[in-house]
Amino acid sequence: MLRDKRSEYLTALVLVGPFVLIYGVLFVWPTIQMVMLSFTDAPLIGPGDWVGWDNYVEILTHRLFHTAFWNTAYFVLLTVVPNTLISLLIALAVSRLNGWVQGFVLACFFLPYILPVSVVFLTWNWIIDVQYGLVQGVVSLFNGGEPRSLTRTIPLFMPTVAFVTIWWTMGFNILLFLAGLRNISPEIYEAAQLDSASRWRQFTRITWPLIWPVTALVLTIQLIAQLKIFDQVYLFSIGGRQDATIVLVQYVYKLAFQQNKGGEAATAAVLLFAMIIILSVLQYQLLRARGQK
Known part of the structure; x- marks a missing residue:
């Protein structure tokens, strides 16, 4: 028995070992290096001096970080819940x-995905263009007959990009929901129809509870993405007020590649990573707990 167990352990090690090695080299070690770099004042390339928690204090009190x-x-x-609901409705149809x-x-x-x-940027930049954009006719109706740039107007920028x-991304979610819907046995719906259950009651009592695990998965994937x-955001903000529409990854990019502050960029990346x-673990656990009730 001991020999059989050793053989099983050896087989498992041979099968899992390459993945663990690659995962450690490409993800775990760079993550450790990033955390260590966040405690220094290093530039993008090259060593730096140890500054402790100064970078974290600087980043957390930086106005641009709050904006991002x-x-x-x-x-x-604007995107996570609406994307999930729209994808579910389309999948049902x-x-x-x-x-x-x-x-x-x-x-x-699925094609846009x-x-x-x-x-995607070039296509929609042409569609919303102020001079010849296809949607400017609709925009003019709500703007006194005048066209308006949707990506140069700060209040409209995020809703437009959202x-x-x-x-762009709902095609993948639709596939996930379709897979979940196809796993529901038609016999359940036939039994519900014999009991004269309405379409809405079938959805709330059968469809929605049975595809809740898929819904939790889609919400979690969307949150992380x-x-x-x-x-x-970066492409649509070119030529505009980028600081006013900056997001967290763009903030990291700005610190690292535009200001050559590798230590502070690593700090912002660590905060985003955490x-x-x-948020993703908390959301997934809350959704799982709701689905088990």
């Missing part, structure tokens, strides 16, 4: 289709 934090929180509020029609409609919704961010982000938002871990 609240912009990120606002963006999360697509699930009622059959054959090639369902495949075609699903492909139309595989596009690179540069293509709308583009939802359009939107806390790390950078590409869309925030993502705490």
